[in-house]
Amino acid sequence: MRLDIYLTEKGFFQSRSKAKSAIENKTVKINGVVADKPSLDIEGEPQVEVTQKERFVSRAGEKLFHALEEFNISVNGLTVLDIGASTGGFTDCVLQQGAKRVFALDVGVAQLDNGLRNDNRVTVMENVNARYIGKSDFHTEIDMIVMDVSFISQTLIYSACADILSAGKYMITLIKPQFEAGKKHIGKGGIVKDKDGKILKEILEKIDLSSEACGFKRIGFTNSPIEGGDGNREYLALFQRKE
Structure with a gap:
């Protein structure tokens, strides 16, 4: 599953747009590593850390x-x-x-x-x-x-x-x-x-x-x-x- 979809479905963000924006701003970590691609393939239940939630749907x-x-x-x-x-x-x-x-x-x-x-x-x-x-x-x-x-x-x-x-x-x-x-x-x-x-x-x-x-x-x-x-x-x- 794509990272932006995963984050939205798990409730970290209200929409894929906000998830995508946060990833592009490098405020999302997966298993301790900064994620930089919304298309990153996610398997299982990784450890997710959002360092700063986006205020708006895009930058x-x-x-x-x-x-x-x-x-x-x-x-x-x-x-x-x-x-x-x-x-x-x-x-x-x-x-x-x-x-x-x-x-x-x-x-x-x-x-x-x-x-x-x-x-x-x-x-x-x-x-x-x-x-x-x-x-x-x-x-x-x-x-x-x-x-x-x-x-x-x-x-x-x-x-x-x-x-x-x-x-x-x-x-x-x-x-x-x-x-x-x-x-x-x-x-x-x-x-x-x-x-x-x-x-x-x-x-x-x-x-x-x-x-x-x-x-x-x-x-x-x-x-x-x-x-x-x-x-x-x-x-x-x-x-x-x-x-």
Whole structure:
């Protein structure tokens, strides 16, 4: 039996997503040895030690939690649109922080954690391209947007976000340099080498130009507390819809 399934069935975690996240963060020991693969084959009844249980269904939740604290943003009572929801780290985070409702949108399918999928506060929007959504796709007011997208520049989604959010409302995005920098800046293993910060400066200039053109102003920026799964440094930005 796979380790992530074993841990879930034995009650160490509420879902496979949380078990997988804990294993990847090296907080699970099997017979005294740190496990690093969710697919590890488990036989019999091994000794299991969980050194630190995950708060969210994926590591992404920790990134957003850091941003909410850093930017002093409350989501309590808000209706939030999560673009690029994937497993649901951002969705889980805002729900735990008091969000009233979350629209979990992703271009993929069958990725969202089952616990979130079955939560009546969550509206699942799968197989949806965020570039082509608008205010009319929602039957209620969206108070805030959180975004974590891959294999596309987030700047291509700003226009849709501007149509959805009214003046004064906030948007928090996770900036992944490997999807914002040109191919010439991406090295071996998809890692962006940016020792002098020039690439990040170029990325922020592009983001600021694009967001301003769509009616946003970037009013906050912080480093992600943890790296991306591929080892790239990541960042979080806070935008406000202009009047």
